[in-house]
Amino acid sequence: MSARVLLLLVLLAVAGLATFIAGEQIEVVVLRTYDAEGISYDTKLWVVDQEGTPWVRVANPERHWYHRLLANPRAELVRNQRATPVVAVPRDTPEAHASIDRLFRQKYGAVDWWYRVLLRRNPVPIRLDTAE
Numbered sequence: 415m416s417a418r419v420l421l422l423l424v425l426l427a428v429a430g431l432a433t434f435i436a437g438e439q440i441e442v443v444v445l446r447t448y449d450a451e452g453i454s455y456d457t458k459l460w461v462v463d464q465e466g467t468p469w470v471r472v473a474n475p476e477r478h479w480y481h482r483l484l485a486n487p488r489a490e491l492v493r494n495q496r497a498t499p500v501v502a503v504p505r506d507t508p509e510a511h512a513s514i515d516r517l518f519r520q521k522y523g524a525v526d527w528w529y530r531v532l533l534r535r536n537p538v539p540i541r542l543d544t545a546e
Contacts, residue, residue, distance in 0.1 A: 445490070469514050506538045
C-alpha cells in the first residue's frame, strides 16, 4: 500500500472519529421504535424543540428505524433519562424543512453542516407529539 493511500485512510478515520465525537457533544436523545412484533429498537438522534414540541430528523428515509416509525408511529423519546410516549408525525414540507433545519443549525452549528455533507440524503423532519 502506498504512503498516500495509507495517509488518506488515516485522515478519513480521524475525520470519522472526530465527526462522531463532535456529534455526541451536544444533546443526543434516544428514539425507541417498535416493530410489528413489539420488539423495541433504540436509535440515538439529535433533537430540537419548536414551541415546546420536540423534533428529530431522519438523515436518509431508507433507515430501518424510520420505516418502523412509519408502520407504527407510537414510540418513546428518551431524554434526560426519562422516557416519554410520543406519536411521530413526519412533516416533509418546505416549511417544516426550513424551520427545523434552522433550529438544528442554531443548536448543533458546524457539526450539523458536516453531517449534512456526509450523511443526509433527502432528510425528513419528524414532529414528536406527546401520546395520550
